[in-house]
Every structure is written in structure tokens, then in C-alpha cells.
Amino acid sequence: MDYRVHVDRLPELDDAVQDLAETVGRPLAVMDPSMRVVAYSIHESPEDRRRLFHLLAHSDAWPRPRTSRQAWQVESFPEVGPLAFLPLSDPQRHPVGYLVTPEDAADRPALIDAAPQLAELLRARRRESAEREERSRRLAVDLTSGNLHARESAAELLITERFLSDAEGYCAVALGVDPRDPTPLAREKAAQAVSRTLRFVRETSTATVIGGIMDAPVGVLVFPRPVVVPRLIRILEQPQVAPVRAGVGTLLPLADVHHSFGQARLAWRASWLAPADHQIVTTWDGAGLDATLARLPLEDFTLADLPPSTRDLLGTIDSPLLLATLEAYLDAGGDAQRTARELNIHRSTLYYRLDKLRTAVPGDLADGTLRRDLHTGLRMARLAGLVPQP
Known part of the structure; x- marks a missing residue:
């Protein structure tokens, strides 16, 4: 034959x-x-x-x-x-x-x-499988980053060609290495993280998920359901994928999933700006203010870009201990007892530190407006790398 x-x-x-x-x-x-x-x-x-x-x-x-x-x-x-x-x-x-x-x-x-x-x-x-996979990657990128026509076309094709199931909501994920200092292997690492996640879903379930790589390079995944964060953490903790981090957007209709990816990208960026404060998989809601501040070009910030009260404070105080004390005090809403408990210090020690800080702060720490400016300004400074490290 x-x-x-x-x-x-x-x-x-x-x-x-x-x-x-x-x-x-x-x-x-x-x-x-x-x-x-x-x-x-x-x-x-x-x-x-x-x-x-x-x-x-x-x-x-x-x-x-x-x-x-x-x-x-x-x-x-x-x-x-x-x-x-x-x-x-x-x-x-x-x-x-x-x-x-x-x-x-x-x-x-x-x-x-x-x-x-x-x-x-x-x-x-x-x-055929390789061709479909490549097509799904292109459609995933168009769905989350293209113009309106490209997004609408991608959304229709993803459903009609059965790359994704029809669902009430879709969740986007952004993932990659540190956007401030990408290595020559940045694209390869992002692609590896996307591929391993797709393979895990394919080999352990019959669920659908698509993914691709942006030009940035940033990886994108789209799930027709909420993302199980602990499961994605386990995938990204594999040595072959490190040091990739991910951000997760909210659940939105397929036509709006590019907004979910925008949220995911900011959450991913925030997790790199403050890695000690966020898990390697950070949700938009979990990132809080940091995700909003991540919209700013913080890498280019200097003291001159900060609110005047924060600028004056950092120009006078260079003690990481004192600055961390002030941040904890502001986090606690000015509650001295709670601050001392969080820092595991005696209240007299806290008052001593606050007295030193008051000499550098132009105003009354009991003033709500000043506290707001200092609280947000110090967070901006920390994300921008302008706060002295221990």
C-alpha cells in the first residue's frame, strides 16, 4: 500500500x-x-x-x-x-x-x-495542533491589545472556532519579568510561563484557556472563568519559570477583556514595584493603591515629583527606621497603640521616634490632609525606589 x-x-x-x-x-x-x-x-x-x-x-x-x-x-x-x-x-x-x-x-x-x-x-x-496554537496566540494578543475592529474580530473567532467556551465572564492575566530591567531572556521567560500554564490546563483538565506574547514583552492569558490564584502561583514557582510574576484582572465580558488585561498589567507592574508586599501572582483588587500608582512613570521619578511634604521629609530624614515607623503610623490611621503593636515596640519608643519625625514634617501629623499627602507620597516614593533601604 x-x-x-x-x-x-x-x-x-x-x-x-x-x-x-x-x-x-x-x-x-x-x-x-x-x-x-x-x-x-x-x-x-x-x-x-x-x-x-x-x-x-x-x-x-x-x-x-x-x-x-x-x-x-x-x-x-x-x-x-x-x-x-x-x-x-x-x-x-x-x-x-x-x-x-x-x-x-x-x-x-x-x-x-x-x-x-x-x-x-x-x-x-x-x-494542525501547532497551527491552531499559533492562531490562538495571535487572537489572544488581538483580543487584549488590538484596535476595536481587531478585538471584535478576535472575540468572534475565538468562540466560533472553539478556542474558548462561551461564558458570562473572562479573566485576563499579564505575566513576565521585571518591566523596569528586562533581561535579554525576558521574552523567552514570558513565553515559557504562558506555555507551561497552557500545558498544565490542557494536561489536567478539558477546560479552555488561551495565551500569547505581546511585543513588550509581556505574556497574556485569558480564562473563561476566575483564575485560581494558588494554582497559578504553583506553576510560576517552578524553577524553570522564575522570576516571572503575574497580575490578574477582574472578570468581564469577552468584548471588554482588554480592560481586564489592562488591570492585570498594572497589578503585575505593582507586584514588581513592591515585591516584598505582593505575592508573585497579584490581583487587581489585591494590589489596591499600588495598581493605581503603577500607571505613573515611577522609574523616572525624582524627589521633585513628590508632594511637597514628602519631598521635605525625605530631604531631611534618611533613616529607614524612622521612615518605616512613620509609614506604619500612617497605615494605622494615626493610632499609636496599634502602631506600637504592629512594630513590636513600646509606646514610649514610638513617641520618641514620632517626635524626631515631627521636626522634619512641615505641619501637624494630626492634620488629615497632611497625613493623606504623606501616606500617598511615601508610597509613591517607595515604589519609585526613593526611600532609603535598611
């Missing part, structure tokens, strides 16, 4: 596997090079279904079959017993996957004869 025919004239991989299984009278499965099951025939008996369950659940953690001059390799696994693997290769003999049977098959010639066709169909599926 001539297997060198156009892909459009070949049966689909799933049907080809089922047809072959009917011919040889045994259940079959096809794995990709990572040992992940990508196609399988009907498994009727309880024993066959149990074996298939273990293949689907665990095979991607199994070692690859040992290389050998023999066409077939038989490997035994505690959960399923012996399995026979027939390597599937492209015309250049590069491995593209495996045909798997539950035992050393008696009808080897028919399976070996079918191997080129299965390999070609597997390659075609991989090409």
Missing part, C-alpha cells in the same frame, strides 16, 4: 487506529514522544478499560521504551503488565510517537505495515 498520499485523503488518526484495532482484534493506543496518549481504539472489557485508565493517567510519567534494533519493545509496568511499543517515525526516521498494544502482539506484520500511515497522521495532527 502506498502511504505517501495527501493528508486530506487519509482517514483521521482516531478512525485509523480504530480500523486497525478491528483488523488485528485487539485494543490499540497511540502516544506522542512525551508518552502522552493522543489516540486510542475502543476498550470494551473491564481489564482493557482499567489498562486504558492507567495509560491516560500515568503514561506521560513513564520512561520511554529502550532503543533497540528490534521493531518492537516490550516494557512491563506494575499497573498494567507488559506493553508492546512500536516506534512511529517520519520519513527521515525521526521518532514521532509509539503504537502501543497490551501485549507482544501476535499479528505484528499488519501493525508494522500500518505504522507509516499512523506516523503520517500523527504528524498531520501535530501540525
Whole structure:
């Protein structure tokens, strides 16, 4: 049989596997090079279904079959017993996957004869999958950063082509390395974080999510549901992804998801401006004032850009301890008892420090307007890196 025919004239991989299984009278499965099951025939008996369950659940953690001059390799696994693997290769003999049977098959010639066709169909599926993935990446970028026409077109295509499910709300995520000092690997790191998240969702669920990379470079993800922050933290804590951080926007209709991405991007930026105060995944709501201040070009700020009271304070006081005390006092709304408790110091020590600060503050710390200016001004200064560090 001539297997060198156009892909459009070949049966689909799933049907080809089922047809072959009917011919040889045994259940079959096809794995990709990572040992992940990508196609399988009907498994009727309880024993066959149990074996298939273990293949689907665990095979991607199994070692690859040992290389050998023999066409077939038989490997035994505690959960399923012996399995026979027939390597599937492209015309250049590069491995593209495996045909798997539950035992050393008696009808080897028919399976070996079918191997080129299965390999070609597997390659075609991989090409189609890669093309769809690239298309979804472009649409994800258009949806969150394009003009109105591009966003509307992307939203329609993402639903009609089933990249995303139709949902009441969609949540955008921005992720990447420090925007103030991007490394040469910034784009690669962002792409890696996007790919690992997409792969995690794909391999652990049937849920939909899309992602891509902006020119900035900033990664973007779009979920048709709220983001589970602890789960995303676990993905970004992997050493291969560090030091990527992420921001998460609010849930909005698909037509407005670019606003969610705008929020996500500011939350991501805020988490880098104050990494000690935010988790590696920071939500728009959780970032609070920092996300709003992140709109400012804080990297270019000098003392002259701060409110006069903050400028005068920082021009006089350079003690990180005193400045941290004032910030804690302002955070506590001027409550001395609460401030002393938060700083774990005696109230007399707090009053001593506040007296020193009052000499540098042009006004009364009991004045609400002054406290507001100092509170916001000091936060701006800290995000801009203008507050002395210990």
C-alpha cells in the first residue's frame, strides 16, 4: 500500500487506529514522544478499560521504551503488565510517537505495515495542533491589545472556532519579568510561563484557556472563568519559570477583556514595584493603591515629583527606621497603640521616634490632609525606589 498520499485523503488518526484495532482484534493506543496518549481504539472489557485508565493517567510519567534494533519493545509496568511499543517515525526516521498494544502482539506484520500511515497522521495532527496554537496566540494578543475592529474580530473567532467556551465572564492575566530591567531572556521567560500554564490546563483538565506574547514583552492569558490564584502561583514557582510574576484582572465580558488585561498589567507592574508586599501572582483588587500608582512613570521619578511634604521629609530624614515607623503610623490611621503593636515596640519608643519625625514634617501629623499627602507620597516614593533601604 502506498502511504505517501495527501493528508486530506487519509482517514483521521482516531478512525485509523480504530480500523486497525478491528483488523488485528485487539485494543490499540497511540502516544506522542512525551508518552502522552493522543489516540486510542475502543476498550470494551473491564481489564482493557482499567489498562486504558492507567495509560491516560500515568503514561506521560513513564520512561520511554529502550532503543533497540528490534521493531518492537516490550516494557512491563506494575499497573498494567507488559506493553508492546512500536516506534512511529517520519520519513527521515525521526521518532514521532509509539503504537502501543497490551501485549507482544501476535499479528505484528499488519501493525508494522500500518505504522507509516499512523506516523503520517500523527504528524498531520501535530501540525494542525501547532497551527491552531499559533492562531490562538495571535487572537489572544488581538483580543487584549488590538484596535476595536481587531478585538471584535478576535472575540468572534475565538468562540466560533472553539478556542474558548462561551461564558458570562473572562479573566485576563499579564505575566513576565521585571518591566523596569528586562533581561535579554525576558521574552523567552514570558513565553515559557504562558506555555507551561497552557500545558498544565490542557494536561489536567478539558477546560479552555488561551495565551500569547505581546511585543513588550509581556505574556497574556485569558480564562473563561476566575483564575485560581494558588494554582497559578504553583506553576510560576517552578524553577524553570522564575522570576516571572503575574497580575490578574477582574472578570468581564469577552468584548471588554482588554480592560481586564489592562488591570492585570498594572497589578503585575505593582507586584514588581513592591515585591516584598505582593505575592508573585497579584490581583487587581489585591494590589489596591499600588495598581493605581503603577500607571505613573515611577522609574523616572525624582524627589521633585513628590508632594511637597514628602519631598521635605525625605530631604531631611534618611533613616529607614524612622521612615518605616512613620509609614506604619500612617497605615494605622494615626493610632499609636496599634502602631506600637504592629512594630513590636513600646509606646514610649514610638513617641520618641514620632517626635524626631515631627521636626522634619512641615505641619501637624494630626492634620488629615497632611497625613493623606504623606501616606500617598511615601508610597509613591517607595515604589519609585526613593526611600532609603535598611
